[in-house]
Amino acid sequence: MSDRLFIFDTTLRDGEQVPGCQLNTVEKIQVAKQLEALGVDVIEAGFPISSPGDFNSVVEISKAVTWPTICALTRAVPRDIDVAVESLQYAKHKRIHTGIGTSDYHIKYKFNSTREEIIERAVAAVKYAKRFVDDVEFYAEDAGRTDNEYLARVIEAVVKAGATVCNIPDTTGYCLPGEFGAKIKYLMEHVDGLSAGKAILSTHCHNDLGMATANTMAGIIAGARQAEVTINGIGERAGNTSLEEVAMILKCHKGLGIETNISTQKIYPTSRLVSSLMNMPVQPNKAIVGRNAFAHSSGIHQDGVLKNVETYEIIDPKDVGIDDNSIVLTARSGHAALKHRLQTLGIELSDEALDKTYEAFLLLADQKKELTDDDILMLAGADRTASHAIKLEYLQVTTGKGVRSVAAIGLNISGERFEASASGNGPVDAAIKALKTIIRRQMTLKEFTIQAISKGSDDVGKVHMQVEYDGHLYYGFGANTDIVTASVEAYIDCINKFKK
Ligand code: KIV
Ligand code: ZN
Secondary structure (H helix, E strand, O other): EEEEEEEOOOOOOOOHOOOOOOOHHHHHHHHHHHHHOOOOEEEEEEOOHHHHHHHHHHHHHHHHOOEEEEEEEEOOOOOOOHHHHOOOOOOOOEEEEEEEEOHHHHHHHHHOOOHHHHHHHHHHHHHHHHHOOOEEEEEEEHHOOOOOHHHHHHHHHHHHHHEEEEEEEEEEEEOOOHHHHHHHHHHHHHHHHHHHOOEEEEEEEEEOOOOHHHHHHHHHOOOOOEEEEEEEHOOOOOOOHHHHHHHHHHHHOOOEEEEEEOOHHEEEEEEHHHHOOOOOOOOOOOOOOOOOOOOOOHHHHHHHHHHHHOOOOOOOOOHHHHOOHOOOOOOOOOHHHHHHHHHHOOOOHHHHHEEEEEEHHHHHHHHHHOOOOOHHHHOHHHHHHOOOEEEEHHHHHHHOOOOEEEEEEEEOOOOOOEEEEEEEOHHHHHHHHHHHHHHHOEEEEEEEEEEOOOOOOOOEEEEEEEEHHHHHHHEEEEOOOOHHHHHHHHHHHHOOOOOO
16 A cells, blocks of 8 residues: 655745745736646645735635645744634635744744743644644744754644644755655654654755755655645745655655655646746756756667667656647647647636737747747736836847947837937847936846747747846846847846836
8 A cells, every 4th residue: 555645835935935936816826726736735825924915815826726725834923823814714625834943043043042932832833723723734944953852842742732744844955865864764753643643744845955855755755744845846045845856756666655646747737837927947957847858869868769768768758748749839720729728738818818818829920930838828928017117119239240239229118209229249238238228227237047948049038137226136037039129128027126
């Protein structure tokens, strides 16, 4: 008989803390519904006390989703728990996730407290949350750097107070896999409530040293029965453990005897949806969902794969939802085909939005022979800038080898046209200089990345930018078959977000 591992997805909470990746409530609902289709057991929908937007997202996700448990994060503070309870009122299955730092670093510097007092506060928070919900998860923040003997005392106390799941986060991504596995084993052996089946342990690993998945697997092998993960491994700093990696490791290594409820064929569409809505590119060599994850380029590998695919492939791409035959739409594809593809990708549009997306689809299909899922997701999100005060009306650039680039630009600012031109040491430099002669603010470009969506010289380029203005960083995004236009659009996207 195989053991069941519960998948706790925190893309919409820990994942969404990535600067520049914030989603609005409608987008969060799209992601939550896709996570439900993917088969996750728990969706951490937000940290309701942190902002009215987070509160509202937990309310709306609770209404939209049926099967997964909806979880809301709190600190070990009654007011946080009250607000979380209110946000979860429509959830069919609800969980409160409360906790406190347990490492000496947190006890001393964050709380100026003592080990005994932290146990009291942890127990009080769990008991308080238990007044409102049966399912209470406790997190021991920075458990990775918490001494095992003390951690076992904390966990024993919160299980006695009624915690059903105990989360052991490696908050700073510090642990080695052997060390993290030994920590989980130690807790399994020394906390009575765990062996008695009153609660399960959960892993929550960060990737600061590139060991998040390895640590999670070590924890699972040592007895943890819930893994906290995000799609594409997104999350603060170097990110969290990625859902797709854990799900596919368990599918490939059946000998471990541990199963999840994940429909693995939905992994790829979910990855694309999250990447597109968050404007967060997936690195090409990312395990399972990166563009190159199944691309064999060396002659020896290609030869082997042609003879028998199992020589170099341990995963059938179709098992994670990559079906090369199904990802192409062309100018001859109709409205219904586009609608169907959007639904497969987890996007439901109103008739009006679908008409607009179809118009944009036909325009792009004139420029590109084949449109991929990424192109389609990009088009479906394109009208996010519709309410922006500053829009690019036109851009003309002369550039080439041995000549200085010159750009002429036209902006529409709240209905009025402004024009300017400038020269620069390349087309983007010239275009941004021209833009800056219209928008006269002290702003500095801090980060600039260009990525092709798929392949081919007619591909759409995605541009991410970070602009500093008045002591704040703003994140912008642009996508166009012309990368200079995409760059200027990304810059304008940043400006449109400036605090007035
Ligand atoms: O990394 C962490 O410790 C967390 C907790 C709040 C669960 O995200
Ligand atoms: Zn975390």
